[in-house]
Amino acid sequence: MASKIHRGNGLRIAVEGCAVRNANDLNCMSVPVKYREIGDFHEYYSGKRKAPYLTIFVGGNHEASNHLWELYYGGWVAPNIYYLGAANVVRLGPLRIVGLSGIWKGYSYNKPHHERIPYNQDDVKSSYHVRELDVRKLLQIRTQVDIGISHDWPRGIEWNGDHKTLFKQKDGFEVDARAGTLGSTAAKYVMDRLRPPHWFSAHLHVKFAAVVEYGKHSGTLNLDGASAAILAPSSSHSNKSSTLGGSGGVAAQLFPSEVPGPVQNSEEIDLEMEDEADVTVPKTNGGLINDTNQDEIRSDMDNCQKKAIESSHSRIDSPGVNILAIPEDVRSQLPASFNRPTEPPRPPPPSDITNTCTHFLALDKCLPNRKFLQILGIEPLHDFPDNDLGAARPLRLEYDKEWLAITRVFASELTIGDRTASVPSDKGEAYYRPLIEKQENWIKENIVAYGKMTIPENFQITAPIYDPTRGPKTLEGPKEYTNPQTATFCDLLQIQNRFDATDEERQARLETGPRPNEVRVGGGGRSGGFRGGGKGGGSGGGRGRGRGRGRGFR
Numbered sequence: 001m002a003s004k005i006h007r008g009n010g011l012r013i014a015v016e017g018c019a020v021r022n023a024n025d026l027n028c029m030s031v032p033v034k035y036r037e038i039g040d041f042h043e044y045y046s047g048k049r050k051a052p053y054l055t056i057f058v059g060g061n062h063e064a065s066n067h068l069w070e071l072y073y074g075g076w077v078a079p080n081i082y083y084l085g086a087a088n089v090v091r092l093g094p095l096r097i098v099g100l101s102g103i104w105k106g107y108s109y110n111k112p113h114h115e116r117i118p119y120n121q122d123d124v125k126s127s128y129h130v131r132e133l134d135v136r137k138l139l140q141i142r143t144q145v146d147i148g149i150s151h152d153w154p155r156g157i158e159w160n161g162d163h164k165t166l167f168k169q170k171d172g173f174e175v176d177a178r179a180g181t182l183g184s185t186a187a188k189y190v191m192d193r194l195r196p197p198h199w200f201s202a203h204l205h206v207k208f209a210a211v212v213e214y215g216k217h218s219g220t221l222n223l224d225g226a227s228a229a230i231l232a233p234s235s236s237h238s239n240k241s242s243t244l245g246g247s248g249g250v251a252a253q254l255f256p257s258e259v260p261g262p263v264q265n266s267e268e269i270d271l272e273m274e275d276e277a278d279v280t281v282p283k284t285n286g287g288l289i290n291d292t293n294q295d296e297i298r299s300d301m302d303n304c305q306k307k308a309i310e311s312s313h314s315r316i317d318s319p320g321v322n323i324l325a326i327p328e329d330v331r332s333q334l335p336a337s338f339n340r341p342t343e344p345p346r347p348p349p350p351s352d353i354t355n356t357c358t359h360f361l362a363l364d365k366c367l368p369n370r371k372f373l374q375i376l377g378i379e380p381l382h383d384f385p386d387n388d389l390g391a392a393r394p395l396r397l398e399y400d401k402e403w404l405a406i407t408r409v410f411a412s413e414l415t416i417g418d419r420t421a422s423v424p425s426d427k428g429e430a431y432y433r434p435l436i437e438k439q440e441n442w443i444k445e446n447i448v449a450y451g452k453m454t455i456p457e458n459f460q461i462t463a464p465i466y467d468p469t470r471g472p473k474t475l476e477g478p479k480e481y482t483n484p485q486t487a488t489f490c491d492l493l494q495i496q497n498r499f500d501a502t503d504e505e506r507q508a509r510l511e512t513g514p515r516p517n518e519v520r521v522g523g524g525g526r527s528g529g530f531r532g533g534g535k536g537g538g539s540g541g542g543r544g545r546g547r548g549r550g551r552g553f554r
Helices: 041-046 065-069 121-126 132-138 163-169 173-178 185-194 401-413 429-448 484-493 503-512
Strands: 002-005 009-014 055-057 075-078 081-083 087-092 095-100 147-150 198-201 208-213 357-362 375-378 397-399
Touching: 041 075, 075 484, 087 132, 087 401, 095 132, 095 185, 132 185, 132 401, 147 185, 163 173, 397 401, 401 429, 401 484
Parallel strands: 002 375, 009 055, 055 081, 095 147, 147 198, 198 357
Antiparallel strands: 002 009, 075 081, 087 095, 087 397, 208 357
């Protein structure tokens, strides 16, 4: 999608990057081997081509995870193309933009970022799962943002738009929605806390618009995703104009009255594979080829935009009834460690977060005759003072003072590459608030005062560029690199660069090889029964073939 910022400045927002630099990167991408393609990003990486507009993106579930790992705090993957990192807040002129990468998987949420080259099959997948520590940082933000971006939809957003048409277009969505398992719990936490006027997502391969009015509906959400007492917005939306229109252009009706159906693409690839299937894969030098893909959805199920995308604004019949839940009388007989984690009550948004209406938009896949591009005009809620750095022209990406302070506070709690590590527990807002305020003063004195808030355009090539004479297929895994951008950022904040290592350390890990894959039981479901396996098997009791819509615990 493209966002036209006022005063004639442009920005492209993408909700998945697929930043594959070379054939080795493809071995860290969760796509079946027979469908892997080198694409054209490598031409931007090598400098052969340059993006004509400033582009920012968050990571999804089909990324070269080893590449994005180098840029955990954010950075340029190519000139004019900026990755927001695992979680981030940046500024472009008067706009504050928050990004959350990855998709929701409940079994990975509370884990550390343990993945590190050489990856095994599990690492290739879990590397793009959202982690609680990154979400915790976003939830410390106390001032208004303008745009939110996540790859996965915020959980429950479907009930705030034309869910009836959506359920007709996408097979299986209604069952997941009524079970409270469609979308990302983490994205919902962040959206409901920060309440930006605009929120953009992708992942589910259908264009969908919705409006969330805070104060007009209420809901509770457990960590397993079961929701309750969620009401659709009132009918007062029905005549509201917005820039989230159809393909006809900017300032169209939010839910246009008629849009044509798609022309089916007979060559579109179905990436769905057996969920959590065990596949023996070759590996060399720590590399691997992974021929499974648990998080893709069946593209041949798409039936996009058959009729108008219009707001229904009707009460939902028991959307939070989790038909797949384990009966409580059975659950009560299990040890305490099997209990679902419960979500503690969330405090109301801080007083400086004043917006009460979020416009949500998701777009379709980048294929012919699909609705994958939208041009929007976005006005910020708050403009910058004339003497603020953000008023300078031309606009450039800038760091966010509050986010830099949060990053300094949490830097010591980040661990990487260690599966046995424990993530420090959430100490609560009352504990973090004075620490963040203290670090904001440090940021003012050491960064703002020296005019260092502009994000440097310091892209450098790290991994080798793609060699077309060798082709896209290789058994060789990628190497790990220290990205100079991450090193510069850590130096700026005076925090430890945990993504650095000596050549000897990296070589020792390659020689040790990837850790063994986790043992699976019951036809594909993980031990503990988080979801069903392929074709309806598995101890999780799932409906059948997984479609990667962000299901968490049952």
